[in-house]
Amino acid sequence: MAPRSLNPCSYLPRRLQIVVSLAIFTIVCIALFGSASPYEIPYQEEISDKAAEYLPKQISNLKTPGWINPFRAPAHAPPVQANSSSGEASWFSDWKWQNPFSSSITLDENRSVLPPLKKRVPIYTYYDGGKNKDQVAMKAEHDLLVIWRRAWWAQGLKPVVLGKPEAINNPLYRTLQNLEVDPEMEIDLMRWLAWGNMGTGILANWLALPMAPYGDPTLTYLRRGEYPELTRYEGLSSGIFAGEKDAINKAIKAALEGKEIAEKKALIEVVPEKIFNVDPQHDAIAFYSTSAIKKYKNIAEKLFNEETRSDGLSMLPELINSHLHTTWQNQFSSGIAVLKPLPEHTSQMVFPAIELARNLSQCSDSPSPSSCPPNREKCSPCVASHPMLITTPTIFRNTSTLFTVGTIPHPYTLASLQHQTDTLNTRFIRRQTKRDEWILAATKELLGTGLSSFSRLTHVKDAIASDYGQSHSLWLTPEKYDSKTLQEDLAWIFGFVIPNDTPDDGRSETPVPGPERRPPPPKPEGKVPDQRALMREKTLLDKSRIALKNSVKPTAIVRDVVEAWNLADTEVWRFARAYNARRRVERLKWDEEEKKFAGGEKGSWGRWWD
Known part of the structure; x- marks a missing residue:
């Protein structure tokens, strides 16, 4: 009988000899070449960074989720923005909204990246309801204000209704109290005072509405919110203005100091012509002034009759809404x-x-079928x-x-x-x-x-x-x-x-x-x-x-x-x-x-x- 080998594994069955030998070999390798401290083992970030050094930048910089690109370092998801969810829908506003996949930015599969909300430029109107009005007239005026707000909101602006409280807050209001002016002039000055108290923006009569495509140059200019000059529009009287706060209050001071203020009925009739930049382009704005309403005879007959004024006023909301609809239809x-x-x-x-x-x-x-808005007579x-x-x-x-x-x-x-x-x-x-x-x-x-x-x-x-x-x-x-x-x-x-x-x-x-x-x-x-x-x-x-x-x-x-x-x-x-x-x-x-x-x-x- 031959002597046994010095190899201790020889005492084991043949199958276990292979297993034990591999285990001993692995232990020896770890002892000789492995790290002495387990804390020196590189983390995932270090491995990613090392691997990225040997990869083309196009691969390591890919803006893809980690499960697609293992060489990309992990990142925190952007913070949740205010008012960024409704029901099951959630979003994140960012300039990278046209990126094919939102998750590459939000790191959230259910959150969509949307274009940043554009700041809406305020457009103001002045409304003093007064008293001694019947329910029909009150409802008609309320409906007209809703139509005004809705139309300007759809054009990307922020409609705001002002009243006496805003006018009284303007320091120039005290000067007006010491003057005797026509009632119409007083109302006009009050709306300017209210506008001057709020500041830069647009002032419009609540019967002045946008009736043009969204991309119209005038509407684009108004949405921009930058008005180097106090501007009014030729042919629209006091229908709409645009300007900055200093220019607005400058115009109010000029009017209050005007010598003919007691005889006039509107601010634009008192101030020097150089106060305003007069823009001849006003095709985008429909102003339902007295002269414009006279074109719609069935409404004018009632509106300008003291006994039927409320009935005529109640016909205006339907007329204006139909004109807004017709203007939209004409675009397409x-x-x-x-x-x-x-x-x-x-x-x-x-x-x-x-x-x-x-x-x-x-x-x-419409109370006047087949009619056109005042600014588009050939619609x-x-x-x-x-x-x-x-x-x-x-x-x-x-x-x-x-x-x-x-x-x-x-x-x-x-x-x-x-x-x-x-x-x-x-x-x-x-x-x-x-x-x-x-x-x-x-x-x-x-x-x-x-x-x-x-x-x-x-x-x-x-x-x-x-x-x-x-x-x-x-x-x-x-x-x-x-x-x-x-x-x-x-x-x-x-x-x-x-x-x-x-x-x-x-x-x-x-x-x-x-x-x-x-x-x-x-x-x-x-x-x-x-x-x-x-x-x-x-x-x-x-x-x-x-x-x-x-x-x-x-x-x-x-x-x-x-x-x-x-x-x-x-x-x-x-x-x-x-x-x-x-x-x-x-x-x-x-x-x-x-x-x-x-x-x-x-x-x-x-x-x-x-």
């Missing part, structure tokens, strides 16, 4: 496009958009027998004469409708559905078929949120639909109350003969779904809305899988949802601040009637 000679990229099973999904387009294309009620009046053209294209067209109403679905909703099923699972999503179907189909003509879905995100975001895009399109999300809330929001987005004749059952009603006939729905492109198919679509849409709110684990997992499979579609859906939510939050916050003053839709009139 090519009509309204209701975007429907995947038309086979999405008829019910875009139904609210089609009804909105029909309401926008019909004529608003194209709305005629019920020839409404705006409505189409349902499958692709988005960036045309300046075409207004687009788009419906951006959540990928879960789209997958359910496209495949006519409410039982989605991971296997089905991965094997039966295509990625980012909506954005690829919608931008097929605009960007061609060669670009990836990620490259298209910037263009769609621009169409939703840029100055040009938001004035030429409206983007809805079908998962959260409240017709009453939507109607309220739309009035402030467009600047006028839209006729609301939407049928409750979703069916197109038989047209009523005569001038009150509502425009028919557009002819669908492709196969027309029958009533059974529409009911199936509605059922799937309702179930999808419930599923997206469901936090139960199986449903939440499928929802996350769908979102991960459709990153671009999910990103643009979240962006549109957040943009609409922020627009509403901004308005409600401002309305909360102004509700105690005249002109608020639900506000108090207390300080005028005390």
